[in-house]
Amino acid sequence: MKEHQGDLCSRYIKIFIVVSCYWVVSIATVFVNKTLLSSDSVSLDAPLFITWFQCVVSFTICFILSRTGGIPGVFNFPKGSPWNLDVVKKVIPLSIMFTLMIATNNMCLKYVGVAFYYIGRSLTTVFNVLLSWLLLRQTTSLRCVLCCAFIIFGFYLGVDQENLLGSFSLLGTIYGVIGSLMLSLYSIFTKKVLPSVNQEIWLLSYYNNAYSIILFLPLILINGEVGVLLKYTNFDSTFFWVQMVIGGVCGFAIGYVTSLQIKVTSPLTHNISGTAKACAQTVLATQWYNETKNYLWWSSNLIVLCSSAMYARFKQIEMEVNSRKPLSEEKKSLV
Template identity: 55%
Template sequence: MVEEQSLLGKYIIIFLVVSGYWIISIATVFVNKTLLSHIELDAPIFINLSQTLVTALICYGKKTLSILFPHTFSFPDTNIWDRQIIKTILPVSIMFTGMIASNNLCLKYVSVAFYYIGRSLTTIFNVLFTFLILGEKTSKKCMLCCGVIIAGFWMGVDQEHFAGSLSIAGTIFGILGSLSLSLYSIWTKKILPKVDGQVWALSYANNVYASILFIPIMILNDEIPIITNYPYLREPFFWAILLGGGVCGFLIGFFTSLQIKYTSALTHNISGTAKACAQTILATYWYQETKSFMWWFSNLVILAASAAYARIKQLDMEKKHRQGPSYSKV
């Protein structure tokens, strides 16, 4: 009886974590789309800056609480202003800055419905850079999945062009977002051992450094006059949306970690794929968009190939674990 209750409790926690990830992830995309396209503020770098600042302040708040209440809260004892720490983490922070900037710029120019297709090449760049940087080869089955993803991406872009709604700039930023996300993930994997695997410390440093990097970019992008002349700058609803976007940006990272912790990396990938499908359907309903059969088919192709890739990679990792160090990468 106790075992059944324990199992039930575990399933309830998993349900709440996965549900939370879906809600926060979808809300983040819609809030960012509102900030970038529907409140007439043409200052995407400023919006990025506000989000990294909010996350940095949340991390700083947790760090302060860990000092005041060490028995209740904990935070890695890392000095982000140490020269060696800056030298170690700054390359990752530059990729992190490029990733969130290109992601939001992609979302600025494309619809939420097309956003998943525009950002669907991350797996392709993962395979490429994992080989170039880490020297890890990918199995032929995974390569086949990558080929199908590229075909789905091309089909989706073609359908957007056929419908007259294709944004070249948005598509390019989507590809750059996929590229920078791939590089960020790979370099994070290399850097984490150098900071004792402290995810909170890396997140804190990344968001602080990114906030600093965004300031000159914002100035070069000539956003200061746009911000100072923005008619809703003093309106509470504007700051509420801006703050909401920052909190969502923090929470998505938090729930991603929780989902991986309470399930697995494979379940996280499958959950993310299913979430993307729900997000696309919700976006077409919310913005009253009508899409062709081939457009939906391109989404299905990408979703199925991405799920298959995740499953094959998981099986490869299990095989590697069973055969031990002598197993050679395929």
């Protein structure tokens, strides 16, 4: 009994440490990206270039880990090359979604405040339900649909209150909605692509970052950032490159701690942890940037957060019930 209690205590301590690391890394990543994208200390109006550089840093770390085999005593990095033609053909469609997802997320963060960032990107769950029906012909229970309706209402209320407070950005909100759509598509098609990389999340991250480095180049050109980069005068600043590298390391770290949290807990716990983290992130942002929000603005956040958590819980109950029923492979959810 004592040994069992000791093992249980050790497991809880491990879960607490992992979840705490996820919170710290995730919140730090958002604040670091906001600083890079819109602060006077960087003053580089080239958000896609900044995102591209973060992919370069993530790819470099993955490349080193692939050569060393991982971190001894921590984890083993799977073997694989992103330049295999067969792998490229299978993964590149997902990498396009990945590129658009991180690009629109950072574009959203450039134009909206950290406090409003969660609301601006809160429609991922709604798109999951909609795309599951359109692409998979998978129906959703009424209570989950009602949760989505409340999320939409919370999103609308948040946009309305942000507009009344004078800090609303239509462009940033549009990027947030597109980012939510891309994240939903990415989540759905990831399961289709994972068998092509032997179910290895690390390999998929390695390949996505490798291909994104190339895919970002035409986007940077189309967005008119080449002229901005040519005129930028702080490329010789050590402080600038330190900030850029920190942003890249944070981008890599968030992928690792997210996978680790799901591994030591569960997808449901990850969703709940992410929802609670978003709430803490919003409170921290209002304090950090000295922003004053009204009651209805806070209500919109609470509606979105609670509705998202309830959706995750209802979905888990449905999955537990469905797991007891024999289903054909094509009918299983990809979300």
